[in-house]
Amino acid sequence: METKVTPYLAVKGAAEALVFYQKAFGAKVAGQMSDEQGRIGHAEIQIGEARIYLADEHPEIGFISPTSLGGSAVMIEMTVPDVDALMERAVEAGATVARPAADQDYGWRNGKLLDPFGHTWMISSPI
Numbered sequence: 001m002e003t004k005v006t007p008y009l010a011v012k013g014a015a016e017a018l019v020f021y022q023k024a025f026g027a028k029v030a031g032q033m034s035d036e037q038g039r040i041g042h043a044e045i046q047i048g049e050a051r052i053y054l055a056d057e058h059p060e061i062g063f064i065s066p067t068s069l070g071g072s073a074v075m076i077e078m079t080v081p082d083v084d085a086l087m088e089r090a091v092e093a094g095a096t097v098a099r100p101a102a103d104q105d106y107g108w109r110n111g112k113l114l115d116p117f118g119h120t121w122m123i124s125s126p127i
């Protein structure tokens with residue numbers, strides 16, 4: 001078995017987040033489970049080759065979303081073929097542009113988005 005890292009996102013409104021990530025990023029839902037209260041206890045999405053886990057926040061076990069915390073200290077970087085097209089698609093789905101796409105002097109084009117659930121995404125592609 002090889003070592004891998006999988007982001008696990010705490011989301012206030014995980015069901016809505018699953019819809020957003022499908023519309024904004026073309027994510028495929030690979031599975032989900034809900035608890036007795038109807039909260040999503042675990043879901044998995046696939047974006048390209050990347051797997052991301054997410055669930056509704058569960059404050060009782062310290063799993064708290066950026067919405068409740070007032071922001072996130074983590075940024076998710078996604079490399080795509082066309083930064084501008086993906087950012088436009090994400091904004092149409094409900095994301096906010098935190099930094100417009102621009103060519104960088106190190107040979108990449110990238111921009112930053114804030115999704116409706118408080119997570120920050122850097123969208124990048126090589127020039």
